[in-house]
Amino acid sequence: MMVEKPVSVGIDIGGGSTKIGLVEPDGNIIVNEILKLTEIDAPEDLLDAYINKIKSWKEQYRDFQIQAIGVGVPGHVINDHRATDICNLPFLNRFPLADYLEENLQLPVWIENDATYAGVGEYRYGSGQQSERFLLATLGTGIGLTFIEHGRIHATGNGTLGDIGHMIIDRNLTFQCRKGCWGCIESVASGVAISRDAKQLAQKYPESYLGKVFERENRDPTVRHIIEGSFEGDPVCIGKLNETADWLGLWACNVVQIFAPHRFAFGGGWSAAGQGFIDKLYQRAKSVGIEEYYNQVTFVQATKGNLAGILGAASFAFDHAGNTRA
Ligand SMILES: [Zn+2]
CATH class of the missing domain: 3.30.420.40 (ATPase, nucleotide binding domain)
Structure with a gap:
């Protein structure tokens, strides 16, 4: 029987686009994409695009088992890392972002500020090691x-x-x-x-x-x-x-x-x-x-350039969900 390898998802929400990637615990990025999401002004529309992408990866990458999702937001982090406020995408302000993703994907979600996750990515895999x-x-x-x-x-x-x-x-x-x-x-x-x-x-x-x-x-x-x-x-x-x-x-x-x-x-x-x-x-x-x-x-x-955010998000959420990196 095939043993599925643990991975996590990093999401880096930007103003006009979102970077999303499937990342192994050692920082290897299996796949990453930029979702151009202009003309969206409802949180559900934005989050459904992420949910559909992650569901399609689950089908496509059957050797891997997703353990957690880290989300970097361009704004403040509120409600014990469950939502954002004063966000560059105002329609996300105070929306129950983590609840919505968790209910639709049955995976633990952890939110940090986008710059914070970029710092984690650089610290773990790039200039800050x-x-x-x-x-x-x-x-x-x-x-x-x-x-x-x-x-x-x-x-x-x-x-x-x-x-x-x-x-x-x-x-x-x-x-x-x-x-x-x-x-x-x-x-x-x-x-x-x-x-x-x-x-x-x-x-x-x-x-x-x-x-x-x-x-x-x-x-x-x-x-x-x-x-x-x-x-x-x-x-x-x-x-x-x-x-x-x-x-x-x-x-x-x-x-x-x-x-x-x-x-x-x-x-x-x-x-x-x-x-x-x-x-x-x-x-x-x-x-x-x-x-x-x-x-x-x-x-x-x-x-790590503009990949630092998804690296930090994926690895931090992975650890936070109680996983151990080899
Ligand atoms: Zn100022």
């Missing part, structure tokens, strides 16, 4: 932070490290962020802020790399274009990249002096700028901070 004090910053549309201390998730409230992407850093309070605060790190360095500034730069310097992107593609330039332009030596892009490194370095200094990490990894859109960019953050943080912290910490690139 063997680090006793590991920080992961996700530099994407927003700015998230996760702290894994001796293998345990460290949360201060709402299943997150508060809203540490909204640490106020610009005393001139130049910009307001999407959540409403003024002068926070997201207001100057998030993907949203960079797009805002890149559009202005494109219009001000039509001959620059950004100006040509704006004209050629007829859309607003993004973080990716700033990085590409910098690699091509465009002075406007290099200037913006350095300015962003400056802001992020100041933020990183605050963060380092709160959490005293041994390793600090950076993922998300800006990590594509490479180790050279991350070294700029380190130098900036060190230049203004307390030296001792910088003797014990290394700044590195995250290595």
